[in-house]
Amino acid sequence: MKTACLFFMVLAAAGIARAQDVLSCGYAPGWEPSGQKRSYVADNLFDYKDGGAEGYLAFGFTRMTGIDCKHGADTLTIDISEMTDADAAYGMFTANRDPNLPVAPIGMAGQIQKQSASFAKGRYYVEIVTIAASPETDESATLKPFVAAIEHRLEGRTSLPETLSWFPAQDLVSAGLTPESVLGLRLLKRGYVAKYKQGQAFIVLESSPEAAADVLKKLRARFDGATDAKAGDEAFEVKAQYLGGLCFFRKGSYLGGYANLADPAAAVALAVQLAARIP
Numbered sequence: 001m002k003t004a005c006l007f008f009m010v011l012a013a014a015g016i017a018r019a020q021d022v023l024s025c026g027y028a029p030g031w032e033p034s035g036q037k038r039s040y041v042a043d044n045l046f047d048y049k050d051g052g053a054e055g056y057l058a059f060g061f062t063r064m065t066g067i068d069c070k071h072g073a074d075t076l077t078i079d080i081s082e083m084t085d086a087d088a089a090y091g092m093f094t095a096n097r098d099p100n101l102p103v104a105p106i107g108m109a110g111q112i113q114k115q116s117a118s119f120a121k122g123r124y125y126v127e128i129v130t131i132a133a134s135p136e137t138d139e140s141a142t143l144k145p146f147v148a149a150i151e152h153r154l155e156g157r158t159s160l161p162e163t164l165s166w167f168p169a170q171d172l173v174s175a176g177l178t179p180e181s182v183l184g185l186r187l188l189k190r191g192y193v194a195k196y197k198q199g200q201a202f203i204v205l206e207s208s209p210e211a212a213a214d215v216l217k218k219l220r221a222r223f224d225g226a227t228d229a230k231a232g233d234e235a236f237e238v239k240a241q242y243l244g245g246l247c248f249f250r251k252g253s254y255l256g257g258y259a260n261l262a263d264p265a266a267a268v269a270l271a272v273q274l275a276a277r278i279p
Contacts, residue, residue, distance in 0.1 A: 019063075019065045019080045019082060019154075020037060020039075020065050021153070022080070022149075022150050022153040022154055023037055023065060023066070023067045023078060023080065025069035025070075025076070027145045027146045027148075027149040027150070028071075028142060028145045028146060030071045030072075031069045031070070031071045031076065032069065032070055032071070033067060033068070033069060033070075034069060034070040034075065035067075035068050037065060037066065037067045038065065038066045038067070039063065039064070039065050039066075040063065040064045040065075040066075041062070041063050041064075042057055042061055042062065045064065048064070055095065055096075056081060056092070058179040058180060059083060059088045059089075059091050059092040059095065059179045060083045060084030060085065060088035060179070061081055061082075061083060061092075062082050062083065062084060063081070063082050064079055064080065064081045064082070065079075065080050066079040066080065073132075074130065074131065074132050074139075074142075075130070075131045076128065076129070076130045076131075076146070077129045077130075078127075078128050078146065078150070079127045079128075080124055080125075080126050080150070080154075081124065081125040081126075082123055082124055083123050083124070084123065085123055086108070086120075086122050086123050086156060086161070087161050087163075087177055088123070088179070089120040089122065089123050089124055089125045089156075090108050090109065090120045090161055090177065091176060091177030091178075091179060092120065092125040093108070093109055093110070093119065093125055094109070094176040094177065095176065095177075096118060097109075097111050097118065098111060098113065099174070101113065104119075106119040106121075106147060107119045107120050107121030107122075107124075107126075107151050107154070107156070107158050108121060108157065108158055108159065108160055108161075109160065110147065110151075112140050112143055112144060112147060113140065114137075114138045114140055115129065115130055115131070115132075115139055116128065116129045116130070116143070117140075117143040117144075117146070117147050119147065119151060121151055121156045121157070121158060122155055122156010122157050123156060124154050124156060126147075126150055126151075126154070128143055128146050128147065128150075130142055130143060161177075163203055163205075164192065166203060166274065167192070167194040167201055167274070167277075168201075168270075168273060168274065168277070171196045171197040171198070172194055172195075172196055173195045173196060173197060174194070174195050175192060175193065175194040175195070176193065177190070177191070177192055177193075178190065178191060178192070178193050178202075182202050182204055183200075183202060183243060183259055184242070185219070185222075187218055187222075188202070188204050188215070188219075188255065189204070190204065191203055191204030191255075192204075198260075198261060199244075199258050199259060199260045199261040199270070200258070200259055200260055201256070201257065201258050201259075201270070201274055202255075202256060202257060202259070203254060203255070203256045203274075203278065204254065204255040205253060205254055206253050206254070206255060207253065208253055209233075209250075209252050209253050211253070212250045212252070212253050212254065212255050213234070213250055215255060216234065216236075216248060216249075216250045216255060219236075219248055219255075220236050220248070223236075223238040223240055224238075225238055225239070226238040229247050229249070229264075229268045229271070230268070231247060231249040231257075231268060231271040231272045231275050232249035232251035232254075232256070232271070232275035232278075233252065234249065234250050235248060235249035235250070235268070235271065236248055237264035237265070237267060237268050238264060239263065239264055240259075243260060244261055244262065245259075245260075245261040245262055245264040245265070245266055245267045246259040246260070246261070246264065246267050247264060247267035247268045247270075247271040248271075249271050249274075249275050252278075254278050256271065256274050256278065257271050257274070258270045258271050
């Protein structure tokens with residue numbers, strides 16, 4: 001037990017070291033550190049993020065390291081958050097990105113705006129913010145070398161979560177990770193939700209087929225009038241007050257389905273297609 005604990009302590013320390021090692025103000029000429037590097041964990045993140053800490057914790061935040069930089073009257077802040085896994089880091093990015101701006105191929109996904117940049121790579125979520133002497137200045141040219149250098153040095157996955165590819169592309173409006181209460185249901189703890197022009201789909205991974213079957217059984221008990229449906233390994237359909245026509249199915253350890261459609265039959269037809277796309 002002592003050996004195992006020591007092993008995981010070393011792994012945790014290595015994760016901190018990797019994030020701290022890439023923190024530097026020297027990725028663009030003229031920038032110097034302003035103060036010491038900082039570090040936060042879940043217990044004290046509120047000291048730094050105040051009201052914004054809840055969002056980080058919901059997505060599985062474990063620790064953050066950061067540094068402030070200065071160039072004359074201009075300042076730049078770099079924060080690297082380590083999440084529980086790559087899906088959580090990607091979810092954190094999608095929750096905070098500007099939906100009106102395009103997503104760039106930085107790590108798994110990223111954005112560079114006039115005064116800020118963010119991206120996710122592996123289990124890391126990176127935020128860089130500049131404050132120029134003139135608030136109207138476009139600082140994107142300053143941000144780019146910092147983004148490129150940090151993205152290159154951080155370890156981790158650069159491909160999008162595989163689950164996203166299982167959602168049909170036709171009429172898709174958006175898709176992202178919901179960290180808790182998928183579709184507003186506490187039984188569905190964390191999963192991907194895809195919004196379409198009509199209705200929305202979801203996919204949730206449970207720990208085992210047995211666990212998924214237990215959750216599906218509990219979900220069915222919540223909806224009066226639910227009837228069996230043919231999708232995946234087992235399924236039910238129902239017309240619900242707030243979720244409209246819906247279908248929930250289980251395939252192996254995955255739960256999925258469609259909601260907010262005109263009638264349950266339409267939800268079942270789409271659920272059959274979605275279940276077939278899940279390996």
